[in-house]
Amino acid sequence: MTSPAYDLIIIGGGPSGLNAGVSARKAGLRYLILEKGVIVNSLFNFPTNMTFFSTSLKLEIHDIPFISHGDKPTRSEALEYYRRIVQSQDLKLHLYEEVVGMSPQTGGAYRVKTNRGVYDTLAVCVATGFYDTPRWLDVPGEELPKVKHYYNDPHAYIDQDVLVIGAANSACDAALECWRKGARVTMAVRSDRINDRVKYWIKPDIENRIKEGSIPAYFGTTVTAIRENEVDLQTPEGPLTLPNDFVLAMTGYQPSYDLFERLGIPVGDDEACQPIFNPDTLETQLPNVYMAGVACAGRQTSKLFIENTRDHGDIIVRNISEKLGIES
Structure with a gap:
């Protein structure tokens, strides 16, 4: 097999995925972010008039200023902030491209399959959050449009x-x-x-x-x-x-366990159902496959937030860089 085209494929274009993308760009890694919807797709689906609980300062990533009119930013202001990050950092990002599977290759690399193509990469970062997967009621009539x-x-x-x-x-x-x-x-x-x-x-x-x-x-x-x-x-x-x-x-949300299964990421068998990873490096039991952001908490969706996962991108990129012999 020839050398993979990418050092890092990032699955998810939300705050954590963009954060990891900025870290990868700064480290000089060959990276690509794959997002199945729009930029920060989960935030886009938040209520129109929503106000964040965190301040804009606590939501900033990579010291890129988050300007808001009030102490607590709105959904609209957050969408503008993350759009500016993508544009100002010239992030390599494919929108409306859903990851459907992943297979190991020789030399410890991976082949990531999407609905549009195939990508060979040395490492993978899963930053898919949890807001895309509602917790269903499992009652008759739940399928009705209402x-x-x-x-x-x-x-x-x-x-x-x-x-x-x-x-x-x-x-x-x-x-x-x-x-x-x-x-x-x-x-x-x-x-x-x-x-x-x-x-x-x-x-x-x-x-x-x-x-x-x-x-x-x-x-x-x-x-x-x-x-x-x-x-x-x-x-x-x-x-x-x-x-x-x-x-x-409004019964809550959970990570996409279907995706974890397709990727082969092991998950704990307790109530939290957390992906299994090294807390120091965020590397899963699959070599060179990492977890980032709120998805790390599994079903404990009130445990991790944007503000307390902002270091995940740097942690992951630092570990990959060390393996590649790149000085950070």
């Missing part, structure tokens, strides 16, 4: 009966925004209260709306079936059927 696992804007739900499932940040944001824009909102919450990790300026708001009866909430409740014009709940008091036009299933 069921949404992503929420973007309340305008579509004016004067509609909307059931919001969940009690974390996404669910509370969606419930409040839709209610304020004129939707008839009900919440179904599996636990006995609103999630303690809900943003501090959102939590009292949603709790007060529930207390005053503006947003009815059923705690200790699960959805058992969804139909065109109604939804069935199992509450502590027994079964309940509600009129319904839309279901916003």
Whole structure:
């Protein structure tokens, strides 16, 4: 086999993938970022009016200034920031190109297959996040078009009966925004209260709306079936059927374990289901295959964020450079 065309293929064009790309460019590695959607595809699918919990300073990568009008940047400002990074750093990036498989080659290299081509590389970095894969309800009717696992804007739900499932940040944001824009909102919450990790300026708001009866909430409740014009709940008091036009299933997300399986990345068999990797180098049990970003946490999606994984790109590129004998 001839020498691979790339030193590093980065799977995922989100904040962690772009971060690794900048690290690779600075180190002089031959690299390519493959993204199945748009730049920072997960952030693009965030709610239109979302504000980050972290400050812009904590979201900066490689000391590239993140300018925002307020202390907490908006989704729109974040999209602009990452677009500027791609352009100013002249990152090598293929959009709308999905990785479908990977196979080992002689000499410890890999062949990465996509829906558009094949790439030979010495190393691979998996930076796919978790927001692309919703946690399904697995109930009858979940396949109906009225069921949404992503929420973007309340305008579509004016004067509609909307059931919001969940009690974390996404669910509370969606419930409040839709209610304020004129939707008839009900919440179904599996636990006995609103999630303690809900943003501090959102939590009292949603709790007060529930207390005053503006947003009815059923705690200790699960959805058992969804139909065109109604939804069935199992509450502590027994079964309940509600009129319904839309279901916003804000039930959380998880890494793409299907992709991990196609790539051959081993995953732990405990509840967290974390990819198995060396915490010092981020290298998985597959030689020269690395994990980066929030996907490292597996199903513990509240453990890692953009702000506490910003060093992953440098860690990975440093390890690859050492193996290649390149001075960092």
